[in-house]
Amino acid sequence: MVDNLDSILPQVTKPARYTGNEWNSVAKDWSTVPIRVALAYPDIYEVGMSNLGLQILYQLVNDRQECLAERVYAPWVDMEARMRENHMPLYSLETRHPVRDFGIVGFTLPYELNYTNILNMLDLAGIPLLAAGRSADDPFVIGGGTGAFNPEPVADFFDLIVLGDGEDVILEILDAYRQWQSESGAVGRGQAGRKSFLMKACRIPGIYVPQFYDVRYREDGTIDSIQPNVPEVSLPVMRRFVDLERAPAPVRPVMPYVESIHDRAMVEVQRGCTRGCRFCQAGVIYRPVRERSLSTVLRIVDALIANTGYEELSLVSLSTSDYSQIQPLLDELVTRYHDKGLSISLPSLRIDSFSVGLAEAIQKRKRTGFTFAPEGGSQRMRNIINKCVTEEDILTTAERAFAGGWHRIKLYFMIGLPAETMEDVAGIAALVQAIHATGRRMHRARAEVSASVSTFIPKPHTPFQWAAQDDLESLAEKQSYLRRNLRGNGLKFSWHDPRASELEAVLARGDRRLAAGIRRAWELGAKFDAWDEQLKPDVWQQAFAECGLDPGFYARREREIDEILPWDHLSAGVDKKFLWREYRRGMLAASTPDCRTGPCVQCGLSELSPSCAERRGR
Amino acid sequence: MKETTLYRYQLVFAKGEQVKYISHLDLMRLLERALRRADLPLDYSLGFNPRPKISIAAPLAVGVTGTAELMDITLYQLVGPQHLLERLNASLPAGVHVSSVTPAALDAPSLQSLVIAAEYEVVVVTDVTGKEIQRRIDHLLACDTLPRQRKRAAEVRSYDLRPLIWELSIKECQDGKCYLGMCLEASSQGAGRPEEVVSALELPVLPLDVNRSSLIIAGKAIK
Numbered sequence: 001m002v003d004n005l006d007s008i009l010p011q012v013t014k015p016a017r018y019t020g021n022e023w024n025s026v027a028k029d030w031s032t033v034p035i036r037v038a039l040a041y042p043d044i045y046e047v048g049m050s051n052l053g054l055q056i057l058y059q060l061v062n063d064r065q066e067c068l069a070e071r072v073y074a075p076w077v078d079m080e081a082r083m084r085e086n087h088m089p090l091y092s093l094e095t096r097h098p099v100r101d102f103g104i105v106g107f108t109l110p111y112e113l114n115y116t117n118i119l120n121m122l123d124l125a126g127i128p129l130l131a132a133g134r135s136a137d138d139p140f141v142i143g144g145g146t147g148a149f150n151p152e153p154v155a156d157f158f159d160l161i162v163l164g165d166g167e168d169v170i171l172e173i174l175d176a177y178r179q180w181q182s183e184s185g186a187v188g189r190g191q192a193g194r195k196s197f198l199m200k201a202c203r204i205p206g207i208y209v210p211q212f213y214d215v216r217y218r219e220d221g222t223i224d225s226i227q228p229n230v231p232e233v234s235l236p237v238m239r240r241f242v243d244l245e246r247a248p249a250p251v252r253p254v255m256p257y258v259e260s261i262h263d264r265a266m267v268e269v270q271r272g273c274t275r276g277c278r279f280c281q282a283g284v285i286y287r288p289v290r291e292r293s294l295s296t297v298l299r300i301v302d303a304l305i306a307n308t309g310y311e312e313l314s315l316v317s318l319s320t321s322d323y324s325q326i327q328p329l330l331d332e333l334v335t336r337y338h339d340k341g342l343s344i345s346l347p348s349l350r351i352d353s354f355s356v357g358l359a360e361a362i363q364k365r366k367r368t369g370f371t372f373a374p375e376g377g378s379q380r381m382r383n384i385i386n387k388c389v390t391e392e393d394i395l396t397t398a399e400r401a402f403a404g405g406w407h408r409i410k411l412y413f414m415i416g417l418p419a420e421t422m423e424d425v426a427g428i429a430a431l432v433q434a435i436h437a438t439g440r441r442m443h444r445a446r447a448e449v450s451a452s453v454s455t456f457i458p459k460p461h462t463p464f465q466w467a468a469q470d471d472l473e474s475l476a477e478k479q480s481y482l483r484r485n486l487r488g489n490g491l492k493f494s495w496h497d498p499r500a501s502e503l504e505a506v507l508a509r510g511d512r513r514l515a516a517g518i519r520r521a522w523e524l525g526a527k528f529d530a531w532d533e534q535l536k537p538d539v540w541q542q543a544f545a546e547c548g549l550d551p552g553f554y555a556r557r558e559r560e561i562d563e564i565l566p567w568d569h570l571s572a573g574v575d576k577k578f579l580w581r582e583y584r585r586g587m588l589a590a591s592t593p594d595c596r597t598g599p600c601v602q603c604g605l606s607e608l609s610p611s612c613a614e615r616r617g618r
Numbered sequence: 619m620k621e622t623t624l625y626r627y628q629l630v631f632a633k634g635e636q637v638k639y640i641s642h643l644d645l646m647r648l649l650e651r652a653l654r655r656a657d658l659p660l661d662y663s664l665g666f667n668p669r670p671k672i673s674i675a676a677p678l679a680v681g682v683t684g685t686a687e688l689m690d691i692t693l694y695q696l697v698g699p700q701h702l703l704e705r706l707n708a709s710l711p712a713g714v715h716v717s718s719v720t721p722a723a724l725d726a727p728s729l730q731s732l733v734i735a736a737e738y739e740v741v742v743v744t745d746v747t748g749k750e751i752q753r754r755i756d757h758l759l760a761c762d763t764l765p766r767q768r769k770r771a772a773e774v775r776s777y778d779l780r781p782l783i784w785e786l787s788i789k790e791c792q793d794g795k796c797y798l799g800m801c802l803e804a805s806s807q808g809a810g811r812p813e814e815v816v817s818a819l820e821l822p823v824l825p826l827d828v829n830r831s832s833l834i835i836a837g838k839a840i841k
């Protein structure tokens with residue numbers, strides 16, 4: 001157990017990130033619990049503690065008597081330096097056991113720019129980086145989360161990957177692990193023993209064991225084939241899927257002492273979104289929409305508030321105004337909690353007056369910032385990306401928000417989208433200016449409009465998975481246009497470093513050959529690549545060059561319809577043909593309706609989702 | 619505005635090993651949420667973000683434990699002190715524990731304004747002998763002034779440590795460890811920091827085990 005923390009913690013920033021002991025954390029006695037899981041998040045504590053998925057798994061595993069789950073986050077650079085100086089291994093927060101002593105280490109794969117942190121954490125833990133290099137004493141390293149849908153660039157580092165909702169499958173993995181433990185005895189499992197667990201695990205639906213598949217490449221660099229090398233595995237691996245209404249909710253979340261990004265109670269009111277924005281990965285991999293009933297949500301909220309004492313509650317979903325029970329839910333929450341000083345937040349609101357009305361109902365006093373995401377600046381672009389709002393919708397919503405007392409509006413846009421022209425970019429500036437003018441009419445100098453403009457990154461399993469990313473020069477030109485045209489009092493413009501976006505694009509659609517480049521970049525000092533001040537573009541450039549990898553091949557190449565994509569053996573349940581159809585429709589600026597309100601658009605999910613199958617049957 | 623009778627309570631509590639690295643603001647948030655979990659009739663401040671009224675006598679530095687810290691809370695209903703103590707303790711995480719609750723007058727002066735000094739127990743890991751340390755203490759206490767500098771972010775501030783030291787003595791010295799007792803000023807005039815005293819004695823400040831054992835309020839020590 002790690003016990004010399006007192007000699008290093010006084011030297012690091014926010015030492016309480018590393019001490020655990022938070023309310024609702026669970027520390028079990030190791031001598032009586034045979035199945036030990038470390039839940040790892042490849043970013044700092046404050047980011048990782050805000051992850052709802054990890055809280056769900058934490059509770060599920062700890063609720064089982066014979067299992068325990070403990071947490072571990074990436075130490076910030078100052079802490080890492082002290083740990084290395086003192087030969088301190090990466091340890092878990094609950095009981096301060098070295099991560100290496102756990103049977104299973106489960107990483108959340110939140111997004112691509114965390115990959116080097118995964119390597120860094122494995123290294124700090126003293127776990128061999130390559131799955132193939134691990135021995136009987138090493139833990140099984142498993143991954144899950146959004147990034148699992150193309151884990152290929154980091155596939156070599158993982159023993160297994162979980163696709164889709166984790167609630168059921170985590171318990172099935174633990175069962176398989178327990179069975180394997182009892183069969184193989186406590187000692188002397190060897191390489192063959194490791195493999196025997198993976199053979200068991202790969203039979204569980206939704207489990208992908210990378211080493212059981214071989215990838216062959218063509219001379220032009222594209223993939224020739226992805227084939228299983230053992231008969232037991234499935235092709236493709238189909239994502240797991242739960243009925244949210246019946247899924248357990250984390251009602252005893254661990255509460256950080258250090259203020260984290262989302263330091264509030266979170267209740268997931270629905271999972272999935274079928275609005276069909278063509279750039280959006282979440283909109284595909286969490287399909288279709290699954291709601292929790294009003295009574296279930298209220299039951300969860302009551303337990304959450306009693307167990308945490310949080311002063312703020314967030315209603316989580318990809319599009320909260322689409323939750324069918326949103327109005328009655330808010331009414332009831334206000335009735336129940338009005339006197340207790342509970343504030344409610346609604347992330348991801350739709351662009352319409354209804355949403356402004358919802359926000360008004362919960363923000364009786366403080367009305368500072370109102371946020372929404374038109375994503376595209378011109379009507380043509382919004383049609384291309386299938387963000388079905390008109391300019392009029394946007395302007396009316398903004399006007400309504402200003403009239404409701406908000407004087408600050410925050411807007412999210414993207415540049416570098418497929419088929420984008422300077423006119424579309426100019427549309428962003430024009431729209432922001434128009435909204436600002438409205439604001440000034442009502443609030444004069446107090447009106448503030450900020451535009452956060454990110455760079456589009458083509459993601460796997462989306463209609464735009466075939467598209468090329470915009471090149472750096474063109475992005476620079478577009479950003480500079482916006483900088484020039486979004487200047488002035490009450491206007492704010494923020495953007496992303498295009499080099500970080502390029503790296504993200506390379507990693508997002510990468511194949512297994514990238515593993516060498518990621519490892520080399522990490523060796524050269526890359527980590528916390530998602531943090532602007534930590535990103536080292538030259539290190540990545542050098543690493544890719546040394547490994548003979550061409551970033552342009554991954555980021556800026558439009559793929560053909562018949563190309564085998566690196567993630568083709570991993571299925572979100574949505575048809576590749578549907579995605580292609582959507583891509584083509586996008587290029588024609590044709591919109592596709594939301595299947596929740598309109599007809600089924602045959603995305604292919606009816607195989608997986610009983611509610612879709614039922615709809616189709618009718 | 620609603621007219622209600624308010625009730626103020628003074629609580630003595632400990633901030634132990636498990637939570638010694640959390641900051642003062644973190645501790646405030648922790649207490650606020652524990653009070654909410656305990657479902658006590660809290661009086662909330664008015665304003666944009668209603669906050670329960672909690673005040674802490676003197677913030678404790680990060681890394682330092684405290685065995686008899688003081689806080690004030692205000693409720694809008696009368697609650698028996700014993701009941702309050704039990705409810706709150708059941709809602710507090712390991713490391714934070716309330717040892718006594720006493721009703722206080724609503725118009726009593728704020729805790730912050732009452733504290734004048736604090737007593738500390740400090741454990742230094744060192745090979746320096748007790749005799750030598752005693753010599754250094756005697757020398758230090760004999761000085762009229764002890765000019766020192768304190769870095770805060772980019773800013774360096776000079777101050778005199780000597781008048782902030784009320785008492786300083788060795789409690790015990792053995793096995794490479796020296797147990798010091800000190801009483802340092804903690805008022806609006808200035809607050810002495812135990813590690814500054816240790817460093818003025820030319821003893822290592824890492825690792826350092828510091829516990830604030832009591833706060834001194836106008837001549838009376840709270841333990």
Ligand code: SF4
Binds near residue numbers: 274596601606
């Ligand atoms: S199968 Fe049809 S109803 Fe189900 S998510 Fe896909 S488009 Fe919507």
